[in-house]
Amino acid sequence: MTSKPTQAGPAVPGAVWLREPRPARHAPALTRERIVTAAVAVLDGSGEAGLSMRRLAETLDVHATSLYWHVANRDELLDLALDAVFGEIDLPAAHAAAWRDDVAAFMGGLRAALLAHPWSAALAGSRPLIGPNALARSEFVYTALAGAGFDGPDLSAAAAAVSHHVIAAAATETAWRHGDPATARRALNDHLRRSAAHYPTLAAHAPSLRNDWEDHFDRAAAFLLDGLAAHGGHT
Amino acid sequence: MTSKPTQAGPAVPGAVWLREPRPARHAPALTRERIVTAAVAVLDGSGEAGLSMRRLAETLDVHATSLYWHVANRDELLDLALDAVFGEIDLPAAHAAAWRDDVAAFMGGLRAALLAHPWSAALAGSRPLIGPNALARSEFVYTALAGAGFDGPDLSAAAAAVSHHVIAAAATETAWRHGDPATARRALNDHLRRSAAHYPTLAAHAPSLRNDWEDHFDRAAAFLLDGLAAHGGHT
DNA sequence: TGGGTTCACCTACAGTGTATGAGTAATCAA
DNA sequence: TTGATTACTCATACACTGTAGGTGAACCCA
Numbered sequence A, B: 001m002t003s004k005p006t007q008a009g010p011a012v013p014g015a016v017w018l019r020e021p022r023p024a025r026h027a028p029a030l031t032r033e034r035i036v037t038a039a040v041a042v043l044d045g046s047g048e049a050g051l052s053m054r055r056l057a058e059t060l061d062v063h064a065t066s067l068y069w070h071v072a073n074r075d076e077l078l079d080l081a082l083d084a085v086f087g088e089i090d091l092p093a094a095h096a097a098a099w100r101d102d103v104a105a106f107m108g109g110l111r112a113a114l115l116a117h118p119w120s121a122a123l124a125g126s127r128p129l130i131g132p133n134a135l136a137r138s139e140f141v142y143t144a145l146a147g148a149g150f151d152g153p154d155l156s157a158a159a160a161a162v163s164h165h166v167i168a169a170a171a172t173e174t175a176w177r178h179g180d181p182a183t184a185r186r187a188l189n190d191h192l193r194r195s196a197a198h199y200p201t202l203a204a205h206a207p208s209l210r211n212d213w214e215d216h217f218d219r220a221a222a223f224l225l226d227g228l229a230a231h232g233g234h235t
Numbered sequence C: 001t002g003g004g005t006t007c008a009c010c011t012a013c014a015g016t017g018t019a020t021g022a023g024t025a026a027t028c029a030a
Numbered sequence D: 001t002t003g004a005t006t007a008c009t010c011a012t013a014c015a016c017t018g019t020a021g022g023t024g025a026a027c028c029c030a
Helices: A032-046 A053-059 A064-069 A074-087 A099-116 A120-124 A132-147 A152-177 A181-194 A200-208 A213-232 B032-046 B053-059 B064-069 B074-087 B099-116 B120-124 B132-147 B152-177 B181-194 B200-208 B213-232
Strands: none
Touching (some): A032 A074, A074 A120, A099 A213, A132 B200, A152 A213, A152 B152, A152 B200, A152 B213, A200 B132, A200 B152, A213 B152, A213 B213, B032 B053, B032 B074, B053 B064, B074 B120, B074 B132, B099 B132, B099 B213, B120 B152, B152 B213, B181 B200
């Protein structure tokens, strides 16, 4: 009877985080870490659909099935890659005097990391973010908002609102920028022109839309932050 | 030389909306509409990964390649299915006296539609929402917010903030509820317990998290709406 | 030295999206 | 009514996917 991969179990969502990486006895060729960084590189170059186990293995000079010793399946690999992106968010070591600065720093850092890896925002919106790096960043927002006076369900709601806004905005931005950027825009304009009677307000404002993404993001973030400030109590 | 599918072109994102459905001369077996509703049914039953062209064709008593006469490729089919979900949002025919009621109605309707089709929220976050149904709903929010005093870039930023929050919240909710709901939660708790020292605030609040999704959603929505109210000017 | 573990490899399978071309039935022009 | 054209379905085929199962070599500890 051969050895069974007892660690790399079935494909239960979120189960990666219950599993330690294989302990490396003496510098094996493959490591979970090496695999994940290679996966991020492939994802950056070819997007989510462009990551196949065989192609990833090729970049590591290894056969595809060897990856399954270190990673249960492709989906878990995506979890790990995504958490690696969260690891790139760098936050101030100490909290600022004003909670709003902290939250703004988090939003900016998260947005930058997600935009730097265009595949990541869509992924972040579609699965529980419970990797260690994601949790560490969450902790930062939680403490910042707790300092603002939030507590209990309001605290988690506020934190969720902040993350949600950044992730969704980054996902929309990357979605619009992907591939031929003119196409989606032409489709939109075409549609609006043909039925401008139905969408008068939209038609009047769509052209100004989608020009300066960062400005767009900042305005929306300001709305949210002002709303939070009204509830938090503290300044 | 056989006829070429001149309409169903290459896989350019957003290009579905530039293409009319095939004109039905006399009740053909397959219709774009029939395909899309069947696709929604399969998606509802098996999720995004469960939708294959062959399986969809089977439910229509048709061969897989026949679908490509009416739909360019799988990706466009997803675009169409998603827009069909947006079509299920029913909004008040006339605008309410208070803009906030309109926006709240939109948020509730969108959330309900996305949750009714668990595959849809993740999809909505990952592609431009420019289908006719999506645009019609956008128009509603735009006019409501315009009535609140928003204009120019602020208007589109406000509208985006509203949609973003609903989509991201619905995506998170469905992601957590998918499959074995206990697993992600156990992974989170396990992680928090093992390193509670690193995540004190998170550890203190996580248990209360993820219980009442609707309450969670409403609180966050209130934060955003209050923030908008502070900027809009009008009541 | 022997036994057990670690881990990369090979083979194989069922399934995927979709390009291409052939075939059929309905329509239109004459 | 005839012939040509279009609208549409089907069949074949290809390159590629994730991953289960088993094999064998290198290493560790006894």
